[in-house]
Every structure is written in structure tokens, then in C-alpha cells.
């Protein structure tokens with residue numbers, strides 16, 4: 001018998017009980033249930049954070065590249081995208097991001 005299989009409440013031997021997501025240790029005497037449910041929640045949170053990080057990076061890599069020169073590091077490759085600042089008659093503004101140092105700037109028309 002390994003350590004940790006005794007109920008912290010009444011000292012009875014805990015029995016493994018299979019749940020829908022994991023095996024929990026339960027006390028047959030006082031119905032104490034071990035807290036591995038919380039561990040599962042933490043793991044799920046970690047996975048969500050990772051997914052968000054990947055999503056944040058992906059749009060930038062899909063932007064087209066252009067031969068615009070970076071004012072900071074003189075790198076001659078930059079991603080670019082256009083943003084319509086106001087709906088209607090105003091022209092689009094071009095934004096650039098240096099592929100090397102991530103410096104961002106905009107092109108004024």
C-alpha cells in the first residue's frame with residue numbers, strides 16, 4: 001500500500017473510483033473525494049493560454065511582404081497591410097512591420 005491512500009478526514013483507506021475524466025480516490029466511510037478535479041482545470045487553462053499565443057502570431061506570418069526599408073535596422077523586408085481609417089472617402093493607410101526587428105510604421109498618403 002502506497003502513501004496517500006488514507007482519508008485525511010477520518011483515516012479510512014481510500015478506494016479508487018473511476019469518474020468520467022479521471023480516477024478519483026474516494027473514502028468509503030465519509031465520502032471524502034480527493035481533489036484531482038482542480039488539477040484538471042489548471043491543465044485546461046494552460047492549454048487555452050498556449051492556443052491564444054499561437055493565434056496571436058499566426059496572422060502576422062500570413063501578411064504579404066514588401067521591399068520597404070526599415071528606418072531602424074535598414075532591413076529591406078517588411079510585412080504590410082492596409083487599414084481603412086474612416087469609412088467612405090478617405091484613402092487606406094498602409095502599415096508596415098519590419099520582418100527583422102518588428103519595428104512598425106505607417107505610410108502617409
Ligand SMILES: [Zn+2]
Pocket residue numbers: 007008009010011012027028029030031032
Ligand atoms: Zn473518510
Ligand SMILES: [Zn+2]
Pocket residue numbers: 070071072073074075098099100101102103
Ligand atoms: Zn527593422
